[in-house]
Amino acid sequence: MENIYLTPEHELLREQVARFVAREVEPHALAWEETGNTPREVLRKLGSAGLLGLMYESEYGGAEADALTNLVFAEALSQSTFGGFIITVLVHTDMASPHLHHAGTPAQKARWMPGITAGQTITAVAISEPGAGSDVAGIRTTAKRSADGSEWILNGTKLFITNGVLADLYFVAAKTGGEGRHAMSMFAVEKGTPGFRVGRALDKSGWLSSDTAELVFEDVRIPAGHLLGEESRGFYSVMKNFQTERIALGAMAIGHCMQALRVTLEHVRDRRAFGATLFDKQVVRQRLAMLDAKTRAARAFMYHCAWRVARGDDVVQEVSMLKALTGELVNEVVSGCQQFHGGMGYMRGTVIERLWRDARVLAIGGGATEVMLDEVAKRY
Numbered sequence: 162m163e164n165i166y167l168t169p170e171h172e173l174l175r176e177q178v179a180r181f182v183a184r185e186v187e188p189h190a191l192a193w194e195e196t197g198n199t200p201r202e203v204l205r206k207l208g209s210a211g212l213l214g215l216m217y218e219s220e221y222g223g224a225e226a227d228a229l230t231n232l233v234f235a236e237a238l239s240q241s242t243f244g245g246f247i248i249t250v251l252v253h254t255d256m257a258s259p260h261l262h263h264a265g266t267p268a269q270k271a272r273w274m275p276g277i278t279a280g281q282t283i284t285a286v287a288i289s290e291p292g293a294g295s296d297v298a299g300i301r302t303t304a305k306r307s308a309d310g311s312e313w314i315l316n317g318t319k320l321f322i323t324n325g326v327l328a329d330l331y332f333v334a335a336k337t338g339g340e341g342r343h344a345m346s347m348f349a350v351e352k353g354t355p356g357f358r359v360g361r362a363l364d365k366s367g368w369l370s371s372d373t374a375e376l377v378f379e380d381v382r383i384p385a386g387h388l389l390g391e392e393s394r395g396f397y398s399v400m401k402n403f404q405t406e407r408i409a410l411g412a413m414a415i416g417h418c419m420q421a422l423r424v425t426l427e428h429v430r431d432r433r434a435f436g437a438t439l440f441d442k443q444v445v446r447q448r449l450a451m452l453d454a455k456t457r458a459a460r461a462f463m464y465h466c467a468w469r470v471a472r473g474d475d476v477v478q479e480v481s482m483l484k485a486l487t488g489e490l491v492n493e494v495v496s497g498c499q500q501f502h503g504g505m506g507y508m509r510g511t512v513i514e515r516l517w518r519d520a521r522v523l524a525i526g527g528g529a530t531e532v533m534l535d536e537v538a539k540r541y
């Protein structure tokens with residue numbers, strides 16, 4: 162075993178996911194980059210294979226696994242060279258549906274969870290808005306009770322929502338009274354609810370096989386029973402879910418680093434210049450060795466964080482460090498590797514060019530580096 166945290170069962174899971182990525186993703190995903198999303202059928206296949214909702218209760222189709230097993234899944238999935246595919250799945254498994262898992266009532270879980278674990282009900286999480294991203298407490302979307310108390314009425318606009326077009330079920334943050342952290346609640350909104358629409362699909366630099374949307378809520382009436390968790394506790398629910406989300410984003414970053422190093426080592430061993438291979442140039446191979454060393458160190462820290470989450474420790478500081486570290490590292494590694502591909506590394510259709518575009522957002526989305534470092538520093 163190459164890693165003290167892993168068991169033979171983890172290795173089997175890793176191999177299962179690797180086979181899925183090699184067969185169902187890598188040969189097809191260039192076409193998905195053109196259409197702008199990963200087909201629903203891919204999530205259904207992952208669901209049929211029992212790979213969606215590993216940490217959820219078995220009565221809803223989950224595997225009751227721990228955070229380490231979940232990380233093995235995220236990391237294996239992240240060996241794909243298509244960030245858009247990876248984020249489509251990880252938003253569903255690690256960023257959106259955990260809101261239902263952590264805060265949902267048995268009735269809410271019975272209604273939605275089986276479809277989520279089967280990959281039939283795709284999920285999205287809608288927190289960011291045109292006026293508030295990093296500053297979650299600054300959102301403006303509101304939810305007000307109807308006069309008879311049987312419904313909530315939502316108004317507002319959400320921006321940059323992954324799976325925004327594809328999703329069937331959205332976990333939406335809204336203000337339920339007052340200002341600041343104590344004023345926010347989470348709601349489940351089903352696609353097709355009158356007044357709720359996709360404003361527009363957004364055009365991005367990378368993650369092309371992931372759909373990202375603006376969502377509009379105009380007097381959207383949802384049943385009172387679609388409030389998720391306690392009223393006014395939504396901010397804390399969002400913060401809690403950020404821990405799962407940020408480990409998954411770390412796995413994605415490490416996956417990109419590993420793939421960038423793999424394709425670059427192949428390339429520099431093959432490409433000749435000035436009478437020798439690029440690998441023969443000491444400066445090239447030493448630079449790659451250092452990027453590999455940094456990747457392995459960050460990977461070990463990532464497993465350590467997941468191990469502590471699995472033990473039930475409070476690891477907000479460490480997970481914030483991990484997100485900042487891996488978000489920056491992936492950009493260093495991918496652009497360093499791209500350099501050694503020369504002009505070809507700047508061409509559309511090459512793996513390294515795609516990884517370079519896909520890596521950029523990992524230092525921004527799900528907690529920008531600066532915001533993460535402040536989360537670290539305020540716990541000193």
Ligand SMILES: Cc1cc2nc3c(=O)[nH]c(=O)nc-3n(C[C@H](O)[C@H](O)[C@H](O)COP(=O)(O)OP(=O)(O)OC[C@H]3O[C@@H](n4cnc5c(N)ncnc54)[C@H](O)[C@@H]3O)c2cc1C
Nearest residue numbers: 286287288289293294295321322323525526527528529531
């Ligand atoms: C492709 C993509 C997909 C996304 N998917 C989702 C999704 O599914 N759901 C969702 O809710 N959101 C999603 N987001 C939103 C994402 O989480 C936000 O973009 C991110 O949190 C940053 O918020 P912002 O864009 O409003 O930037 P701002 O909050 O305006 O910050 C801009 C920059 O200012 C700096 N900064 C901000 N605060 C501080 C500070 N305190 N100290 C120092 N510097 C600071 C950082 O460098 C930051 O990048 C997605 C974004 C992208 C690009």
